[in-house]
Amino acid sequence: MREFLLMDGYWAYVWSAWGLTLAVLLALVYSARRHHRQALRQAAEQDEAPRPVRAAVKELS
Amino acid sequence: MWIWFHKLGSPPHFYRTAGRLVPWFGIPALLLLVAGTVGGLAIAPPDYQQGDGFRIIYVHVPSAYISMFGYVAMAVAAAVGLIWRMKVAFAFAAACAPVGAAFTFLALATGSIWGKPMWGVWWDWDGRMTSVLVLFFLYVGVMALRSAFDDASKGDRAAALLAIVGVVNIPIIKFSVDWWNTLHQPATIAKLSAPSITMDMLVWLLAMVVGYTLFFAAVVTMRLRGEVLLRERGARWIRELNAHA
Amino acid sequence: MTPTRKRRLMLVAGLVAGVGLATTLALRAFQENMLYFYSPTEFVEIDVPAERTLRIGGLVADGSVQRESGSMTVEFLVTDHAYSVPVRYTGVLPDLFREGQGVVARGRLGEGGLFLADNIMAKHDENYMPPEVAQALEAGKMRAIERAAEQAEAARATGNGSAGGYYGGGYQP
Structure with missing residues (x-):
């Protein structure tokens, strides 16, 4: 296990490359969901029939 | 074919189809990424020269590949949008840009992290690194140009032109390592002769490449739904969608 | 395809071709100044x-x-x-x-x-392999060199290097 974590002495490089990748992939998913939610909210704000829409947006977000 | 094309071009139909597609991309993507990670970090043998340091290949190569694949997808969509004035195509191009930029950033950053121990430098201005940096600026430029217009459809068209022109950078990236002296190695896999990597290392890399591609598809599809909504603000189908949700 | 769409398609294709040509010419012109390293x-x-x-x-x-x-x-x-x-x-x-x-x-x-x-x-090249494979390749290369030396020796001993050699001779017309 220790040997695996040490990565031949390249642990700092290997783990930081993988950690950075994981962080960016998670950020991509988060920002895509937020983008969709915001678009729904904006679409609702322009709507003429506000009440059911607001309820729907609340439910979706 | 043409009926399918037009149906897909209709925003409400497209919005619903895209929503159903997300898990079909996302779940296999997650499985492949987990398999590739376990295989690449724990099962694949170390390299004869770089030891375990070579394992950065499993995150670097797929990011670099998606950075170019995403750009070509964006440019093709931009061209379809310009020629057929199809809103969904512009929305797709807009959805690709930030995701492609993120993968270009990852390709540059993981390459830099790999370069320090092996080459001895974080960065140097060789043909491959410089042309990928240009790719990153192209993505940022396309996004900035789109948002610089108050009129969204003008922004879409201007951004599409830049995206299309920037496509000439893609063969430059691909062949930079063959045309010029570079610090970066030449191609290991994407070449006419057999891959220069043994099968027990290659399978996990292929799992990662397919996983990244499906992940890209899932995230772009999610953003695409948002982009379609933004372009259809106030349309009746959105009102109905919200009312029924 | 309507004439307008055809025109727009031509414009897009022409734009890519034009920019591609200009970039190719520019890269060729600056080839020497762009040299990353000298041999x-x-x-x-x-x-x-x-x-x-x-x-x-x-x-x-x-x-x-x-x-x-x-x-x-x-x-x-x-x-x-x-x-x-x-x-x-x-x-x-x-x-x-x-x-x-x-x-x-x-x-x-x-x-x-x-x-x-x-x-x-x-610099490193495009080859990735486990250490055992690298050793096997190296050993194989050494064996090939030894065998070539032996063959040269044998050819010298019979005083005939070309006809009826050990290796590949049967394939020659």
């Missing part, structure tokens, strides 16, 4: 101005690495098998630096043709 042959044949910072790249010649005792200074030859350039460098070397390995040195030309590097970068 030893180019370095020797082109008159390189002293004091200008540039890069040379090639292989670290086998048996040429000399470390000065008690310091971080190292001297070695960078070769492309046609010419060799002596390089002097003080500092930490990258992990992949070794004899026979590709290397890029950044620095300037000093006195007596000695290249004074302020940075050494190691």
Whole structure:
């Protein structure tokens, strides 16, 4: 296990490359969901029939 | 074919189809990424020269590949949008840009992290690194140009032109390592002769490449739904969608 | 396809072709200024101005690495098998630096043709394999060399090197 974590002495490089990748992939998913939610909210704000829409947006977000 | 094309071009139909597609991309993507990670970090043998340091290949190569694949997808969509004035195509191009930029950033950053121990430098201005940096600026430029217009459809068209022109950078990236002296190695896999990597290392890399591609598809599809909504603000189908949700 | 769409398609295709052509011409025109590193042959044949910072790249010649005792200074030859350039460098070397390995040195030309590097970068090639495979390949190469030597010996002994040799002879017309 220790040997695996040490990565031949390249642990700092290997783990930081993988950690950075994981962080960016998670950020991509988060920002895509937020983008969709915001678009729904904006679409609702322009709507003429506000009440059911607001309820729907609340439910979706 | 043409009926399918037009149906897909209709925003409400497209919005619903895209929503159903997300898990079909996302779940296999997650499985492949987990398999590739376990295989690449724990099962694949170390390299004869770089030891375990070579394992950065499993995150670097797929990011670099998606950075170019995403750009070509964006440019093709931009061209379809310009020629057929199809809103969904512009929305797709807009959805690709930030995701492609993120993968270009990852390709540059993981390459830099790999370069320090092996080459001895974080960065140097060789043909491959410089042309990928240009790719990153192209993505940022396309996004900035789109948002610089108050009129969204003008922004879409201007951004599409830049995206299309920037496509000439893609063969430059691909062949930079063959045309010029570079610090970066030449191609290991994407070449006419057999891959220069043994099968027990290659399978996990292929799992990662397919996983990244499906992940890209899932995230772009999610953003695409948002982009379609933004372009259809106030349309009746959105009102109905919200009312029924 | 309607005429308007056809026109727009032509415009887009023309735009890509035009920009592609312009980029190709520009890259060709600046080919020399864009050179990332000089090979030893180019370095020797082109008159390189002293004091200008540039890069040379090639292989670290086998048996040429000399470390000065008690310091971080190292001297070695960078070769492309046609010419060799002596390089002097003080500092930490990258992990992949070794004899026979590709290397890029950044620095300037000093006195007596000695290249004074302020940075050494190691190149690696496109091959990835486990150590056992690399050893097997190396062993196979050594066996092939030995076998070739034996064959040459045998051919000399029979006094006939071409006809009826051990190897490949049957395939010749």
